[in-house]
Amino acid sequence: MDSAKLDFSDIDYKYFTVPQSGWIRGDELNYAEWARQVGDERWSYKGLLPYFRRSEHHFELNADPEQHGFEGPMHNSSVSSSGRRYPLRETVLKAWKHLGLKEIPDANNGAPQGVAELVENRPDGLRQLTSNVYPLKGAHVMTETTVSRIILSDNDRYGKVATGVELSDGRHINIKSGGEVLVCGGAYRSPQILMLSGIGDNSELQKRGIRQQILEAPPPESGLAVGSLMFADPAFEKGNPVDWLATMTVPHDVLNAAIAQNEPDSIVDDNHVLLRGPRSHLEMNVLYAVFAAEQIGLDTPIDETAIMSYCLACLPTSRGSISLSSKDPLDHPVIDPNYAATKADRFVMQEGWRVMSRLMLETPEAKDLVVDEIVPDGHTCLLSNSSSDDIDTRINIGAVSCYHPPGSCSMGKVVDSSCKVHGVEGLRVVDASVIPVPLAAHYQAACRADCDNYSC
Numbered sequence: 001m002d003s004a005k006l007d008f009s010d011i012d013y014k015y016f017t018v019p020q021s022g023w024i025r026g027d028e029l030n031y032a033e034w035a036r037q038v039g040d041e042r043w044s045y046k047g048l049l050p051y052f053r054r055s056e057h058h059f060e061l062n063a064d065p066e067q068h069g070f071e072g073p074m075h076n077s078s079v080s081s082s083g084r085r086y087p088l089r090e091t092v093l094k095a096w097k098h099l100g101l102k103e104i105p106d107a108n109n110g111a112p113q114g115v116a117e118l119v120e121n122r123p124d125g126l127r128q129l130t131s132n133v134y135p136l137k138g139a140h141v142m143t144e145t146t147v148s149r150i151i152l153s154d155n156d157r158y159g160k161v162a163t164g165v166e167l168s169d170g171r172h173i174n175i176k177s178g179g180e181v182l183v184c185g186g187a188y189r190s191p192q193i194l195m196l197s198g199i200g201d202n203s204e205l206q207k208r209g210i211r212q213q214i215l216e217a218p219p220p221e222s223g224l225a226v227g228s229l230m231f232a233d234p235a236f237e238k239g240n241p242v243d244w245l246a247t248m249t250v251p252h253d254v255l256n257a258a259i260a261q262n263e264p265d266s267i268v269d270d271n272h273v274l275l276r277g278p279r280s281h282l283e284m285n286v287l288y289a290v291f292a293a294e295q296i297g298l299d300t301p302i303d304e305t306a307i308m309s310y311c312l313a314c315l316p317t318s319r320g321s322i323s324l325s326s327k328d329p330l331d332h333p334v335i336d337p338n339y340a341a342t343k344a345d346r347f348v349m350q351e352g353w354r355v356m357s358r359l360m361l362e363t364p365e366a367k368d369l370v371v372d373e374i375v376p377d378g379h380t381c382l383l384s385n386s387s388s389d390d391i392d393t394r395i396n397i398g399a400v401s402c403y404h405p406p407g408s409c410s411m412g413k414v415v416d417s418s419c420k421v422h423g424v425e426g427l428r429v430v431d432a433s434v435i436p437v438p439l440a441a442h443y444q445a446a447c448r449a450d451c452d453n454y455s456c
């Protein structure tokens with residue numbers, strides 16, 4: 001092995017996905033909109049706060065006890081509390097501050113706008129599987145088993161009642177009288193199960209979540225990114241190679257005009273759902289390695305010469321759909337994410353790109369650090385004053401999902417505010433598919449709180 005480098009040659013970086021394990025509740029305003037839409041304050045941030053606290057084992061014992069829990073099963077930690085000291089930490093923070101972002105001590109208190117340390121669900125470096133930490137005492141777990149449909153019976157009082165499930169091998173599992181069937185197949189599969197049971201309307205199934213990414217390169221042999229000896233510190237195995245999570249809104253005048261084009265019949269003023277707030281439209285990160293570059297045709301090794309920035313457009317207005325590809329529950333449903341179909345979504349993504357360009361190419365810190373942007377063949381580096389069309393072209397090449405789909409069995413449409421499926425007795429959906437609005441969050445924290453909330 002080269003004495004100046006770690007040997008990453010046995011790692012097939014093509015199989016790295018974008019780093020995961022974020023423990024990010026999101027913005028109070030997300031939940032306010034959720035509660036408003038379904039007319040039930042249990043889904044407001046305040047309503048969910050007891051469950052956020054109850055799920056959480058917060059790393060900072062002096063944190064605000066009104067906001068955080070210290071005895072829950074899901075352990076979280078900030079980058080510094082896990083002992084990671086990345087060489088680019090202060091540089092990247094300074095660059096964010098150059099763009100006017102305020103450093104905030106806690107982004108998990110419902111007010112995430114600013115720049116804060118990333119918090120992850122990774123005690124001692126290992127991500128916690130929910131099924132390992134929530135007790136399954138008394139539950140009969142059947143693995144490698146697929147539910148093909150809900151068994152529904154006619155009932156004089158309720159119309160339809162759920163009495164059990166049918167498995168893909170034909171077996172029936174019936175519930176006791178007065179019990180309930182809880183569907184939690186996730187945002188893609190719960191609607192499939194409902195549709196296979198004869199419940200649902202394709203036009204109401206939705207999917208959201210977009211990430212765009214740009215890639216930058218620090219000088220070779222810099223020792224600033226994964227692949228260098230400085231990254232041999234075992235503490236670095238405790239989380240993703242990142243320090244900061246930045247959350248911000250976008251300029252309202254342009255967003256206002258974009259929304260007005262989408263919704264010519266609406267009054268678009270400061271009270272519009274996307275403008276009220278200001279809302280958290282963008283989440284952004286700088287990572288000290290490049291992940292998933294092959295998805296946009298780049299062969300960028302993890303060898304300390306490249307870092308990466310990406311942003312999430314958190315509040316998409318485009319709506320996708322989920323439909324059945326066949327009657328076979330083992331077949332995948334047809335998922336049409338319909339990404340970036342509205343002018344407002346396009347603008348937010350362009351703005352995200354512009355912020356990242358400013359941060360990575362135009363701040364004094366970036367000028368000292370970044371040699372060039374690594375771009376797909378035939379493309380040139382884009383600055384923050386590049387045209388919207390040029391930015392759109394690159395977004396079309398580079399945007400990928402961040403795997404946070406909600407809303408495909410939306411509360412208020414498919415289920416009521418207690419997660420009960422409309423028109424069927426004894427049947428609830430309890431997973432991300434019921435979340436009716438996009439959250440400027442990573443959904444695991446909300447899913448844990450939601451499941452607790454429905455059951456209380």
Ligand SMILES: Cc1cc2nc3c(=O)[nH]c(=O)nc-3n(C[C@H](O)[C@H](O)[C@H](O)COP(=O)(O)OP(=O)(O)OC[C@H]3O[C@@H](n4cnc5c(N)ncnc54)[C@H](O)[C@@H]3O)c2cc1C
Pocket residue numbers: 017019020021022023024145146147148184185186187189190193329402403404405430431432433441442443444445447
């Ligand atoms: C790669 C990846 C990385 C992620 N990283 C993060 C992160 O860092 N932070 C974060 O907050 N969120 C993250 N998320 C999102 C988060 O995992 C989801 O939002 C969350 O798991 C949704 O929970 P759920 O209960 O709705 O569904 P799921 O966790 O998807 O659970 C659904 C379960 O139902 C089972 N199932 C489906 N269909 C059937 C059937 N017919 N019969 C029987 N069982 C069935 C599935 O096998 C699965 O076990 C990530 C998601 C992905 C895919």
